[in-house]
Structures are given as C-alpha cells and as structure tokens.
Amino acid sequence: MRPLLFAIIMVIAISCSQQKNDYQQVLHDPVLYSKVTGLLTEVITYDIFTPPVASRIYAYAHLAAYETMARGDSSYTSLKGQLKDFAGVPAPDAGKAIDYRYAALMSFMEVGRTLTFSKDMTDKIVDSLQALALDHGMPAEIKQNSEAYGIAVAKAVLGWSKKDNYAETRSAAKYTVPTDEGKWVPTPPGYFQAVEPAWRTIRTIALDSSNQFPPPPPCAFGKDPACSFYKITKEVQDTVSNLTEEQKAIASFWDCNGFKLNVVGHTMYATKAMTPGGHWMGITGIICKNQQADFNKTVYTYTTVSFALMDAFIACWDAKFTFNLIRPETVINKYIDANWKPFLQTPPFPEYTSGHSIISTAAATVLEHIYGKQTPFRDSTERAWGFADRSFETPRQAADEAGMSRFYGGIHYRSSVIVAREQGINVGNYVLSKLQMKKGQLASK
Template sequence: MRLLLFAILLAGVTSCKQRAADYQQVLHNPVLYSKVTGLLTDVITYDIFTPPVASRIYSYAHLAAFEAMVHGDSSYTSLKGQLKGFNYVLPPDSGKVVDYPYAALMAFMEVGKTLTFSKDQTDKIVDSLKMLAETHGMPAAVKKNSEEYGINVAKAVLAWSKKDNYAQTRSAAKYTVPSDEGKWIPTPPGYFQAVEPHWRTIRTIAMDSSNQFAPPTPCKFGKDSTCPFYKMAKQVQDTGVLLTEEQKAIASFWDCNGFKLNVVGHTMYATKAMTPGGHWMGITGIICESKKADFAKTVYTYTTVSFAVMDAFIACWDAKYTFNLIRPETVINKYMDANWKPFLQTPPFPEYTSGHSIISTAASTVLEHIYGAQTPFRDSTERPWGFPDRNFQSPRQAADEAGISRFYGGIHYRPSIIVARDQGEKVGNYVLSKLSMRKEQLASK
C-alpha cells in the first residue's frame, strides 16, 4: 500500500511544472529517508523474513546509508575500522561532486534490494528516487556521481555482510527438538519448526560475543503445583483468562507476527505483519520527525537503533537456544487445562528470554540517549493493520509496554520479560559506548 502511495505522490510531483533545481530541498528532507525505510519495511513484510533476519537487513542497509552520508557532514565519522573487519569503504573520488544524502538513499536501497527477494518492488523505489532527482533539477553529473558512489558504498557493506556467517546458517544442520521434560517443543496451530536456531553464530555488530550479556538460568522446570515454575505458568494462565480490553489492545498492538496462521473451521490461511524490529524502525522515524532531526542525524539515529536491535536479537537467540525453555501454552495445556489458548499465537522458538522485551529496550535506550528520556510520541506504526495509535511519554515506556504485551498475550512468563529488559539496556548502552559515530565521541576517547 505504501509503495502505491509513494508512486501516486511521485506522479503528482512529476506532473507539476518543474521548479528550478530544488532537488536539495526534496532529497535532503529527512522525512523522505524515513519514508524509504518504511517502504523497505513493506518489502521485508511481504517477503516474510523472520525477525532476526529482518534486523540484519535493516542494520546493513542503514550502515550503507551512514557510510555514504558521513563524507558530507563533518559532525559524523566513518565506522571503518570500528566494526569487526569492516575496512572497505573508500571516500569518493576527488574532483567529483557528490550529493551525499542522495548517495545515502541509493546505498540504502542497493543493500535493501540485494538482501530481499521482491526485486520488482525495490526497483520501483529506486526508480522513484532517481525520478525525484531528475525532475527536481539535480545536474546530470552530480546525479551520476552520487548514484555511483552510493552503489560503491553498498558493495563494500555487502562484501562485509557476506562474512557474518549468515550463509552458513542457511545450510546448517536441522535443529533437533530436545526430548527432556521442560524443554521447548513446537506449538499449535502450525507446529512449525524452530526459527533461526543457529542465529547466535551470526557476527555481532558491537557486542564482543553473542553471550556477552547472558541472562541468569531460568526458573527450574517443575509440574508440582507448589513449585515456583508451576506458579509462574499459572500466573500466565490466570492472566489470560481475565484479560481486560486494554490488555488485549496492548497485546494486539505489539504482536508484530510476520506469519500468523489463522484457523477457521477446517481452513487455514496466513496473514502478514511487520516484525518487531520494523515496528521500532517506524518509531525511530516518528521520533526523528518530531524532534526535527536533520537528514544526517536521522540516518545516524536509524543506524544506531538498527545496530542495537540486531545485537539484541543475537543475544536473545543465544539465550533461547541455550536454555530451550518450554512455552507457557505447552505447560498449561499439558498440566493445567487442555483447552486453554493464549490470546496471541505462540511463536515457533524457545521462550527464554523475551525477544520483544530485549529489542524494544535496546532500541529505546539508544533513542533516549540521542533525544532524551522525556521524548513523548504518538505511535502510528500499526495503522496499516487497523490498530489505533498509542501515545507514550518516552521510548522506555513504549518498550516496557511492548515487553508486558507478551505476558498479556500468554506467550511469555513474566520473569522472562524482566530479565530481557535488563539485557536490552546493556546491549543498547554497549552499542553506544563501543562505537564512535559522531566526531565529538571520537574526540572524547
């Protein structure tokens, strides 16, 4: 839908009488960068990438944009030499005039196009951007130089991406479901196999290792009604039975289930939604616009948030497949009530820790560092899926709500959410402290 709206907007622009070289006003608009990020989210959603894989796409696409942008803004510094093995990006050829925001958009989309499947859709986005540059009077030589530079930066980032072990995880040995009692097993209605069981082997962005911020061992499994684990599961059951309308609204708003299997009688059909990382990309754009961040700061913000989200997913998946903890639905159906169902559909991977909680807290930690703890915003990211906007006084409040939504949804124990929140804060702070992306940070080290 957003691709269609973007095309309509472009048609309106190109049908008007061309104004004299106002391409900088159009292409340097930070809202355009957010819109293009939203269009990539649409492609990621359509292609049904898993949440961890989606976070990888965002990270590399925003990294490419950031690296193309830094040479045009002295306030920021390249990540060359700061990221593990990232030493490829070269400055543009001297003597060639480059429009760096436009180059950043080209770099972003080149990576996004390469790492997704729907080339017809990504080609439309790229063609629309090129049309904007041409229609609004960008000199042909500047346009050519900028596109070439953006592509070259993207190629450097893509070459680096190929060394992160992603390809090896595609052909890794199939995950074997543990037979021990208390361990995760596939859940209804799809009984899908475990998602991304080897994700902890992906190269991290800033973290030293996937288990740098390992959580404590979860509560020991037990099926006696007096043991702590049973009581923890019973809390999920009781809450699910007595959900308020507000709790249901919170759970639904943050569901972000990229592939929900709907069952109606004997018929099954799937519906798509953006990933949790995509939701936080949307929030990032909303906050950047409300804070009137310029193009460079907007790119910087997206890049840092995407780094925190990617590392948070790696840390979370390390914990999930280290402990392989059983989901509440399985426990409740087997030992408490065979007919109980969670409000949300249980995702196909182990329970501990909460992915929503860790990535949301990591993202909110970065956003509050850049814009301040008191950053109110209206979250409109779920409008395409029919959910009303929600208002938050801060990114952390939104992150906390995202975390608790999984408890309301019946798919997480409450302690898993609390522990993941602590993990996410550590990941976010580590990304901020480890990487120097602004000149003032570099000077202070």
C-alpha cells in the same frame, strides 16, 4: 504490489511531472529517508523475513547510508576499524561533485534490494527516487556521480555482510527438538520448526560475543503446584483468562507476527505483519520527525537503533537456544488445561528470554540517549493493520509496554520479560559506548 507500498511511492513521486530546481530541498528532507525506510519495511513484510533476518537487513542498509552520509559530513565518523573486520568504504573520486544525501538513499536501497527478494518492488522505489532527482533539477553529472558512489559504498558493505556467517546458517544442520521434559517443542496451530536456531553464530555488530550479557538461568521446570515454575505458569493462565480490554489492545498492538496462521473451522490461512524491528524503525522515524532531526542526524539515529536491534536479536537467540525453555501454552495444555489457548499465537522458537522485551529496550535505550529520556511520541506504525495509535511519554515506556504485551498475550512468563529488559539496556548502552559515530559523542551511561 501492496497498496500501502504503491501509495507511498506515489507520494514520493508526486509533482515529478513538472520540472523544478529544488532537488536539495526535496532530496535532503529527513522525512524522505524515513519514508524510504518504511518502503523497505513493506518489502521485508511482503517477503516474510523472520524478525532476526529483518534486523540484519536494516542494519546493513542503514550502515551503507551512514557511511555514505559521513563522507559528506565531517561531524560524523566512519565505522572503519570500529566494526569487526570492517575495512570501510571507498573514497569518492577527487573532483567529482556528489550529493551525499541522495547517494545515501541510493546506497540504502542498493543494500535493501540485494538482501530482499522482491526486486520488482525495490526497483520501483529506486526508480521513484531517481525520478525525484531528475524532475527536481539535479544536474545530470551530480546525479550520475551520486548514484555511482552510493552503489560503490553499498557493494563494500555487502562485501562485509557476506562474512557474518549468514550463508552458513542457511545450510546449517537441521535443529533437533529436545526431548527432555520442560524443553521447547513446536506449538499449535502450525507446529512450525524452530526459527533461526543458529542465529547466535551470526557476527555481532558491536557486542564482543553473542553471550556477552547472558541472562541468569530461567526458573527450573516443575509440575508440582507448590513449585515456582508452576506458579509462574499459572500466572500466565490466570492473566490471559482475565484480560482487560486495555491489556488485549496492548497485546494486539505489539503482536508484530510476520506470519500468523489463522484457523477458522477447518480452514487455515496466513496473514503478514511487520516484524518487531520494523515497528521500532517506524518509531524511530516518528521521533526523528518530532525532534526535527536533520537528514544526517536521522540517518545516524536509524543506523544506531538498527545496530542495537541486530545485536539484541543475536543475544536473545543465544539465550533462547541455550536454555530451550518450554512455552506456557505447552505446559498449560499438558498439565493444567488441555483446552486453554493464549491470546496471541505462540511464535516458533524457545521462550527464554523475551525477544520483544530485549529488542524494544535496546532500541529505546538508544533513542533516549540521542534525544533525551523525556521524548513523548504518538506511535502510528500499526495503522495499516487496523490498530489505533498509542501515545507514550518516553521510548522506555513504549519498550516496557511492548515487553509486557507478550505476557498479556500468554506467550511469555513475566520473569522472561523482566530479565530481557535488563539485557536490552545492556545491549543498547554497549552499542552506544563501543561505537563512536558522532564527533564529541558522549559515552552512554
């Protein structure tokens, strides 16, 4: 088990050796929900899920928690009939006492356990939550009813998840790398095949289609030093060759490379890190805590952010595999400087548009709608990977920095970052306007 995962589980399970009668205080703590989300991030990282697949896991796990929570809080509305072909979740049996917040935790983890690989890790998380309920005095009948209902909701959500075309993408025909000049090809050092080339066929959460907010075509490829494409490529080369220490820190902080292939001499080894979506799950927890959101609002926030992340990845991947634009590293090495290297490792999929920029902006748009634009926070999500905290005055400021980090890293053209930012705003606002989750909710602007 990862040391951090074990440490967090021990924090959750602390004080279980002494019988208490404060289960509501313990299990209804919104910070607990954030900790459990963090534990799922640990599992997703350990299992090396790609960023798009990770976003799918978060979306369905939080949906299950949300639907469970909403059954116990009339101020929140079920998404039955709002999500494509989502028939809702079963009603609880009449007369049975249920702790809906504890049930939401169980529902969240049942989906997370089912959609990930490391069952030993997820089982330990569930065991620690059950121990909390038992050792803090939850009556046996309520505990049993709550666990059973949480699992029933999870099964309904999992049933819906099976219809999103994910299974079909696992067996989709192998992606054929384009041979046209200016199109994406695998990049060093691993020369991996394209990640999730069929992801645009995944059913969206709120968007009407994967290309509902299509970006304009990218700058036309060209090798002449006088043409626009050469100039935006040279800008990447020159920027990376003259990075400030602050720009290096920004690029490294937001790298979020789930499987980085390190090369030392003739030796190669891989290291893992959380996905970009996992980073924004961490930010969501920080903001919820800072804003003193209660348990239910915390679940609502995570769910809405996770929906924006999943739809943003689908929209981004639609653009990537529509245009199949070549990466700066390939252009520079082939036509300008064969020895040039980007500051960050180029990820294995087409360049246009920037995934970090669209998903970060979509998430920030949701967070600012819920908590206000002036929502300062200190981002500590990267401590486990040895990076210092970074402070932001607004979620949008963080999203803008995340997007520019890819330009500083030498893996995106500046224009791809800017265009993706607009995509992210559109996706975030559409999720907010399409899904009415909170009674009295104001439409997004």
